[in-house]
Amino acid sequence: MCQRPEVLKLSERQYSLQHVKAFGLHNHLILDPWNKNCVFYVDSQWKICLVSIDENSRASEACPVLAVPDSSYKKNVPDRLCMTLEFISAELAILADGAGTLYIIKTGVRTSGSAWEVLHSEVVLGEDKPFLLRSASLSRKETELEIILLHVDTKDDGFISILEWLSFHSDDGTKWAVTQSRRLEGKLSPDHVNVVSDTQSLYLSGEQSFKFVYDSINPVEEEDDKMADGQFLPTLGVKQMRTLSYSLL
Structure with missing residues (x-):
């Protein structure tokens, strides 16, 4: 049985503008682009729960589809x-569990409410290094996967926002491995992040x-790295990528 959504507040150490901009707002409802009548949330027991909406806009009782592993420790x-x-x-x-682990999950037909299966899990940034998932994209052949993660770290007696760009490959769609990692730094978390796997493009x-x-x-x-307002910042030292970073101000 599903419980109420888990709601976290920033800790006393997450006080900076960078932390508030990156983590201060969180939408606890996750929409499914492939199933318009389904919505998901994470409950207080670390279960991912499905709520279905019928044609009369009535919500079903929440149904658990995955218990996120190691919840007692990672909490x-x-x-x-x-x-x-x-x-x-x-x-x-x-899925990024917020405690340092990234998951690639096979959901099956999500409208059925059947149990999900974890295909790959990895502590990608080091032990106990929390991060958010900001964007992910699967190639048309479903063999290449691009993922953008966000975390805040210290630098020069201050804080910076860091985007980790991870590329995964799979030969059979079940076993995944990181093939390339890239890191970008900025003063504040971007408002919009979108990565496109087929064109190896990142838009900020x-x-x-x-x-x-x-x-x-x-x-x-x-x-x-000095930029005029509205100027595109090209990829630095990455010749085969069409990567653009755009500053609105």
Whole structure:
């Protein structure tokens, strides 16, 4: 049985403007682009719950479809964040548990309310490193997956917002592995993040620009990152990607 949605508040150490901008607002309802009459949420017991809406706009009783693993331990991770979930196909989803673990999940037909299956789980940024899922995209052949994660860290006696861009590959759609990782840094969390797998493109919009600082395959070259208002920032040292970062202000 599902419980009420889990609601977290920022900790005393998450006091900066960067933390508030990145984590201060959270929508606890997750829509399914493939099923307009389904909505999901994470309850206080770390179960992902399905609520169906009928033709008369009446909501069904919440039905659990997945119990997120290791909840008793991960609930005690310092400064953990709300879970973030995104559906990337009719039968696949990406979940960040807010305590440092990323999941690739086979949901099956989501309208059925059947149990979901975890295909891949990984502590991608190091132990107890909380992050949010900001965008995910699956290629048309369903063999390539791009994921953007957001976290806040310290730098030069202050805080910065960091986007981690992870590329996954699978030969059979069940076993996934990271093939490339990239890191971008900026002063504030972007308002909009969208990654497109088939074109290897990343689109950002927000108050501040971002720059590449790390790439596991292509070394990042040091360049002047000063930008005029409304100017596009090209990929730094990544020649084969059509990656754009756009600053609105």
